[in-house]
Amino acid sequence: MRIARIADRFWDGMTLTNVNHKGIIYPYFFFMITAFVFELFLTVLIGVSIYFFFYWGYSPDSLFYIGCFIVLLLMAMTIITIKSIFLKIKYASTIY
Numbered sequence: 001m002r003i004a005r006i007a008d009r010f011w012d013g014m015t016l017t018n019v020n021h022k023g024i025i026y027p028y029f030f031f032m033i034t035a036f037v038f039e040l041f042l043t044v045l046i047g048v049s050i051y052f053f054f055y056w057g058y059s060p061d062s063l064f065y066i067g068c069f070i071v072l073l074l075m076a077m078t079i080i081t082i083k084s085i086f087l088k089i090k091y092a093s094t095i096y
Contacts, residue, residue: 014077014081015081015085015088016028016088025085025088025089026089028085029082029085029086029089032078032082032085033082035078036075036078036079036082039071039075039078040075042071043071043072046067046071049064
């Protein structure tokens with residue numbers, strides 16, 4: 001049960017569930033967008049690397065593929081976080 005509670009706290013922190021101050025939400029939103037752009041860059045870099053690996057017949061080890069999976073997992077988590085923060089901003093702007 002403790003791990004589920006830690007996961008809930010982590011997710012609440014990532015999505016700013018209990019934060020309503022715009023001075024915190026907007027910079028965090030822009031930070032997450034910057035993180036997403038960097039992850040897109042890493043994804044393009046991985047795609048180019050895979051192309052050259054197959055072009056030259058090189059077979060990377062399993063750590064490369066584990067890293068690819070981690071980057072895609074982080075990208076998915078960043079997209080979900082950006083969506084929830086965007087909805088929070090949209091909802092907060094309709095209240096006032």
